[in-house]
Amino acid sequence: MPAKSLFDPSGIAVVGASKTPGKIGYEAMQNAIRFDGPVYPVNPSAEGTVMDREFVSSVTEIDGPVDLALCCVPAPIVPDVIDECAEAGIGGAVIFAGGFAEAGPEGQQLQDRIVETALEGDVSVLGPNTSGFLVPGSDLHATFATDVEHVPAGNVAIVAQSGGLAYALAFRSENEDRGVSAMVGLGNRATVGFEEAIEYFDGDEATDAIVLHVEGSDDARSLLETCEAVDTPIVAYNVGEHDVGEFAESHTGALTGSYELYEAGFAQYGVPTVGSSQELLDAGNALADCPEPDGPNVGVVTAQAGPGIAIADRLQALGATLPDLTPETQEVVEEILPGITFSDNPVDTGRPMPEFGDVVTAVAEDENVDVVLVYELYEAALGYPTDAVETVVEDLEVPIVFGTAGPNEVLEEEVAELEALGVPTFRTPERAADAVGGLVQYARRNRKPRTAAEETEVSR
Amino acid sequence: MPAKSLFDPSGIAVVGASKTPGKIGYEAMQNAIRFDGPVYPVNPSAEGTVMDREFVSSVTEIDGPVDLALCCVPAPIVPDVIDECAEAGIGGAVIFAGGFAEAGPEGQQLQDRIVETALEGDVSVLGPNTSGFLVPGSDLHATFATDVEHVPAGNVAIVAQSGGLAYALAFRSENEDRGVSAMVGLGNRATVGFEEAIEYFDGDEATDAIVLHVEGSDDARSLLETCEAVDTPIVAYNVGEHDVGEFAESHTGALTGSYELYEAGFAQYGVPTVGSSQELLDAGNALADCPEPDGPNVGVVTAQAGPGIAIADRLQALGATLPDLTPETQEVVEEILPGITFSDNPVDTGRPMPEFGDVVTAVAEDENVDVVLVYELYEAALGYPTDAVETVVEDLEVPIVFGTAGPNEVLEEEVAELEALGVPTFRTPERAADAVGGLVQYARRNRKPRTAAEETEVSR
Secondary structure, eight states: OTTHHHHSOSOEEEETOOSSTTSHHHHHHHHHTTSSSOEEEEOTTOOSEETTEEOBSOGGGOOSOOOEEEEOSOGGGHHHHHHHHHHHTOOEEEEOOOOSGGGOHHHHHHHHHHHHHHHHHTOEEEOSSOOOEEEGGGTEEESSOSSGGGSOEEEEEEEESOHHHHHHHHHHHHHTTOOEEEEEEOTTOSSOOHHHHHHHHHTOTTOSEEEEEESOOSOHHHHHHHHHHOSSOEEEEEOOSSOOHHHHHHHHOOOOSOHHHHHHHHHHTTOOEESSHHHHHHHHHHHHHSOOOSSSBEEEEESSHHHHHHHHHHHHHTTOBOOOOOHHHHHHHHHHSTTOSBOSSSEEOSSOOTTHHHHHHHHHHOTTOSEEEEEEEOOTTTOOOHHHHHHHHHTSOOOEEEEEESOHHHHHHHHHHHHHTTOOEESSHHHHHHHHHHHHHHHTTTTOOOOHHHHHHHHO | OTTHHHHSOSOEEEETOOSSTTSHHHHHHHHHTTSSSOEEEEOTTOOSEETTEEOBSOGGGOOSOOOEEEEOSOGGGHHHHHHHHHHHTOOEEEEOOOOSGGGOHHHHHHHHHHHHHHHHHTOEEEOSSOOOEEEGGGTEEESSOSSGGGSOEEEEEEEESOHHHHHHHHHHHHHTTOOEEEEEEOTTOSSOOHHHHHHHHHTOTTOSEEEEEESOOSOHHHHHHHHHHOSSOEEEEEOOSSOOHHHHHHHHOOOOSOHHHHHHHHHHTTOOEESSHHHHHHHHHHHHHSOOOSSSBEEEEESSHHHHHHHHHHHHHTTOBOOOOOHHHHHHHHHHSTTOSBOSSSEEOSSOOTTHHHHHHHHHHOTTOSEEEEEEEOOTTTOOOHHHHHHIIIIIOOOEEEEEESOHHHHHHHHHHHHHTTOOEESSHHHHHHHHHHHHHHHTTTTOOOOHHHHHHHHO
């Protein structure tokens, strides 16, 4: 597992470390020193100390454990730094600089030289042209970006082709009181690509789901086969349905125009896909928190019809099935709530009431139901059916996703209780449906026989 | 304008007011007394006072100005209450009870009786089967729902077929530090339907845009013609693409299965449409805050490529055009940032920098550009290009929408500054694109000639 040097290092070298605030070598240094391990500033033309650590002239001169180098130097110097990393036995390097494959033939040559050294010298290279990665759980902030210390530890790993999008996702997750097990911007993928990152985080105990941002990787089949081979649930956001070709190419040097290929491939290999960064996080959180559903059949319980209809509509658009409840369940529901507004699926209780939780449990127990989605506008006098939700999660082991609305200051404590039970809770009806959509796609993954035509599609 | 009695009353009668917490007549009373005007509890079987106000036995006995009655009584009693409202000259009534058109033939008869009285007696009836409405700007909370006092005043009116969805939208808006000029749940639409509500809020000074939630109205053409006739921008969320027929019918007694009809109709009449409640709010906020764009041509300026690509992709899916910038603009941009990552549209500056604002201004000045979308991951050292944004809004009068990401506690003050300039600011790339999508659809509305085939489609 070579990527271990990158994502779980014993010590860090900051190559091109600087005393000048604003410089990449300063910002990276400031982030690096939060790490609970030795951090060495490397700069042949600097003397003295920076942030209380003495400058070293080369990575080969470091006297101590170090297996991650953060390269804060311009593109032309990078190949020599990677040579030295190989010589020093440093197994992981992050290259921030642009000016490689994405910048034309000369940059490509420079990148080729790096790849050659890296492969020979067993250096896992993240980048070039990346803003790095975060592993908040070990205070490992391998980046020059600021404010990253706010991103808390969580159970979802973000693996993004674009560093910018990776940060946007990580901050979004922070703002929703979640967090990430890791955030990786792949950039040009010299030697660490989707496959290497996915394999590493599949083996990471803190990671319960992996979310991918894909702009058009170089080797579709390899990515898809990796997704299929690992045990950790994966969901993908595949960008580029419309023509953004020239711009995208200038970005991470990727082949573009492969949108349809990827969509077909993900479908074939059973990788759930989504259409936006918010959906990516939401589906990822549901896959990370919920037990795996036995199938795509969703039972919806709602305390308000309008959101329930929006949910039922969207779930069907996402490929979920809303099965009829068994006559026994319908009887139980009608016994709990005589004259209930609607006792089939969705079950609409008309308003929340003390028996709401019993209805949720009854639907979760229905043999036709694989996943439960509950929607309830918050009413302070009543709260959420937290006890019933706990039963569904812990005793019945049925995945349950919650949707709600209300003033933050009124409901945030109770939402936190639901989340602590492992129940992803969303603030719009459609986001709850989208999250369930991820679970449903995942449940379907082993059910779709591959056709010869699909095989052809992906190997094109 | 008969709906004035409802939405701008001089005094309120709470019919069925109660001293018992938890009862609808208590909750409605508690909400009503926040209103800055007389509030009369009406209940023939109650004595003394409730919340320091003396019970009155009937609305006909009220001695003072009152033109809004909140009917907190069961369905069978409602027709008599409406009779009395007509007799007392009360011009507006909200009926919370269900058990009318949505509940079958007997309920339909009951509703017919109400409509007859209401039309004869000039009473605007909201509901039955509604959870009421809010006008936060005048502390008018005509509902039994709790926590509604948290929803602040804003400039978007929510008009929803479903009360539940209306509240979900209003609370969502509150949680995003926005607010609403009004929130109306239409329910069964006895006499106040989409048309009446739209016409009223079109004349309301506090309302700069109207957002609609439609589950299948009874008279599509009338709704569409109203949308076309008013001056206030409107955006619609049309639910029901998939089969939710029986459930939806049980809800507000509406005709269902009309999804395609509405989608075609909205397109024909130039009403922007969206696919979720979040998109509805986002597009509504952009339409409310921004000047009307001259056309559908969007100039994108991004400080990070990945989010920029996601934005460009989604904008095109929404029907926006990303025009080439003029050679003059490209020259200016390249002069500002020599060696810029990508100087066409999107303009990608690679990272934020002090000149970022100058690039934004240059793109806004381009004659090919009608709307500007800016995306920037927040960097505290640099902040947002607020001065340039102000110039674009105030001097150039070009609509500008902002997308960003970062830790809330770091960026919320500066985001508030952008919002105060009238620049809607969104926390994911796709939401910024969706909001611009609303502007673009609106700009296109007078450009699409109607065909005979489309006319046939809508009059079916």
